[in-house]
Amino acid sequence: MHKLVSRVLDHIINNDLIRRDERVMAGISGGIDSVCLFYVLLELKEVLSFDLCAVHVEHGIRGESSRRDERFVRALCEKEHVSLRVFNENVPELARKQGLSLEEAARLIRYRDFDTALTEAGADKIAVAHHMNDQAETFLFNLIRGSSLRGLSGMSPLRGKIIRPLLNCARSEIEEYAACMGLEYVTDESNRDESYSRNRIRNSVIPQLERVSARTVFHITKAGDFIREADEYLQSQADELYTECVTKAGRKGPCVIDTESFNTAPHILKGYVVRRILKEQSGRWKDISSVNIDDIIGLCEKQSGKRIELPCGLLALKTGDRLKLGKKEDLRGGPSERPRVEFELADYGAHMGFPEKNYTKWIDYDKIKNGLCVRTRREGDRITIDSELHRQAFKKYLINEKIPVNERDSLLLVADGSDIVWVIGGRLSEGYKLGPSSERAVIINVIGGLNNE
Template identity: 30%
Template sequence: MNTQKVVQYIERHKLFSPDDKILVALSGGADSVALLRLLLSLGYTCEAAHCNFHLRGAESDRDEHFVRQLCLEHRVALYTVHFDTEQEAKERHISIEMAARELRYAWFEKTKEACNAAVIAVAHHRDDSVETLLLNLIRGTGINGLRGIRPRNGHIVRPLLCLDREEIVGYLESIGQSYVTDSTNLQDEYTRNKIRLNLLPLMQEINPSVKDSILKTAEHLDDAASIYNISIEKAKQRVRTPEGISISALMQETAPETVLFEILHPLGFNAAQVRDICRTLDGQPGKIFTNADWRIVKDRDSLLIESMQEAAEQPVLEMKEYPYTPDFIIPRDKNTACLDADKLKHPLSLRLWRQGDTFVPFGMKGRKKVSDYLTDRKFSLLHKRQQWVLCCGNDIAWLVGERTDNRFRIDGKTRKALVISIAGR
């Protein structure tokens, strides 16, 4: 293997400088072992980090032992950590692969800071990039998912992306360096392994140079994605509003669904959900789309975007009773209600308003539907959904933060005033 190719790749992509300390993610497999040995041979200062995920029984402990011996032999500082990966995945309701990935990278970042390393070097290579592109294509992705693996992502760098698996194994054989083999890499249980063991060999029967063809296509798509992302950012600025997305502005874009996908996909909405949302844009308001973290509501002129964590947060109310005397000043702040305490014959309760609710707005005599009142106030659908009401028995005494009910107003017969305010406002 020509090590100069790796040097040129590092320099071209400015992955790190000769004086930087590098934290190497060391699993014990051929890729990571080659990465460590290669960087050491080139004169870089390296330390290593190893995760034991306890997913393969004795084999996981074997890998850790091998890594310890390798680092001891080459006088490389080693950091290790143990994870109960299956329990983590179960508690968070995610796949074991996803749990392992998130645990690994979060710990790498902490370790990088602790040892004062400049970057975290991981051993992804050309074959990994091909597999990632195909995996994203199979699952469905936008143009950014077809760029392959990037040389750098924040503090994560990938110096071996210029090499394929065959070159890496050949390098280890040439220096007489052993490594361990993850037995799960020889099984097709996981999607990525199915691509590696089944799909790619079939594609190579059709085109022996298919890996090179895919990577060249990824390079073209990388350039196209750079131009695309600039245009998308400008489009996002044109269509976004403080509460979400302007439908009229979105529909003026050349590709409305694509712009919408790029806004909503980072929030966890997939292509099928975005397509469904697009179909409602010229329909009646009220349609709601949700995932675990976000809610999208089709309003009259906008798509409203709301965090589920912030949705309808119950206000904390503070109540104080005062004698009603001639010098008592009734608060005029809309976040404060002042009611006749003696008119409150039933216990007070707080809830979100419901369809069919009515009240007698302060200063009026007749009943009005809460829904009509909120519409007259030009509340958005999300704003409406977050409206709380303070009830006295079955009657609404206060549309919280908006208007009190005339039936509970202070008048000439009032003896005690109950002042209710929203805490923190």
Template identity: 30%
Template structure:
């Protein structure tokens, strides 16, 4: 297996040569064999072990084992203890999801602090098949059926081409010791049920199951690439972005062969789960919105608008004293006394400094706000002004107001100036990009 593994690395992972590598090691046969293989090939490796404290004394014995292994091989080792059950309960995760979150976040912290290039994990071909079958039982899109990625950012999985049987045989031939996790034998977890009950039957039906499964994964990955290419083309046609808001053209989406399927592909990375609700938004009334854990999607006339899920704090305000010439938060404003008025646009206004009452206030909209728009007659409620300007809900929420200390609007930034503060035009106020 060593020679086969060496060729596999040279062909598929040549970039690992001369890199600083961190191997995730549990003490089980897979990760111990992975460590042995890279040691034999003289790579620069260190070890990282997580003690999840889920198996009482056995977890501590695993930690002692990998520490001893690192001493014998003179490899640097990082270890950590996690209160996994507490973390899972607090975040409403399953124990397995909690452990995954904890370990991968820790790996990234080690990489950042100690300058490693990649983390290597010991997932193998049987793990890949088990994951496929788990996703099959739960229901999944194509992403769930294309296998564990062999490269995912700085996470590398060099053993995916090898079976559990090959790994065990290598360990026995080379008299490699490892720790056996007793929980792997129980059928309490769905992965173990598939491993001990379903896979033996499938391998009895097809002794070459892993080989045919590898071909299936390759075919699915190729199909996925075609879909991704098509979605990239469609995205350019139906989506545009402005101020961190994605605008999806509803008319163009509805002209596609399967709008719901296209919406899924366009929005799947934004943690939405109720795809019927996403699809129904196409025909909903303007103003209706749905939320994922991280984003919200709003129907606004002819578009669906996507933004990060953040509720604005309408009571938040920032003060500007009379002597200040600049603020950089929450927006970037410059204040300059001038002799005469020159260029004027949506990013620059001129006011009479003597008409201002300090401190000035930068804030978001509030109920009852009104202004006397420059160039228009009378006064207008801010809500009516926004409606006439056809601003979306997102745009309304993201619009800042410059007011005096009595909360009278001086400027609806990026939109309209109030005419009450125009006379000598001796103070230039500029909105700068942030």
């Protein structure tokens, strides 16, 4: 067994890339990397007991050269008795229609076709030929253009159904293996075109860096691995912050950030949370930059009524101690789901404690004078604002809290006569809070609307 095949076998086993009796589909372009991958998997399929098939995407970019690559791959698979699925696409047309670069459009179509081929063939995994040099190129490309830790962490050996068996191999090792085995392959002449940024990095930048250190590619790849570990840890911490601070109106509605608790979190975690919200609201990253993320974090600390127009038709709006982030039409008075409010009577003792949540509140049942109802504001409403039970006209409260005028009439309130018990999603009246002598509680739970469902 060639030393490269042995290294790939260890990589597959250590990262659990292929399991016994799985069907693996190799993505073959016809270039040296994918042909190497194809023959390595051919050798290992008996060792690991898996079935092998293949897919080729002809992108329609390079004319006769592209069709030559297709003919080569067809002949290769026929020679080795491996079933092949071929897709013929028009990438330039898609790029023009969607305003994408040729590289972006080609990648979009390629992975779409991979998904289709996996389903058609009943395959479990799609193997692609990315290697260590590709990792280094991606790291440098993202570093130069400005990237989060996620972009610098590079590619993972396993992502969903995509596996990368050659990721621990350098290009020089692949070239040595191809020469040793006498493999034939085609050469994509566009790889020499340095009008493409990645080609300049591959053909000019990395060779210059290797003059400083021959192990440049290895060291960059290891740095990417360390960054991936850090990114995964920070993401787990940010997910906890998201759960604590963010509520959402249904599956596709705007998100609401509780800025009071959000603002106390470390800046880096706030960035992760905002990125997650932006991805959920826009469905893509294109046109969204780190400047947009920093602007949103800054808006969380500004006065009520401030707003920011964002790419992808999004809007961020500061309202009191909340920040709403979503599609413009959803934040400018479009139709929204009204939440359902439920009341539950429960026994209470001071030793019990109760959960502090934005959309679940516990109040003292015996402090209710008339009966609870859910409504919007009325003339004469008042709210108790401190532990000494000072009362304030609700109109003045709204002014002091800097609630925008156009939102005041739509605020949902739990009221007891003219006394405001709770501004839903916001302040709870001091006059209805549980105390040491409380014996019975009303649990108010809001379901739907701008809370987590």
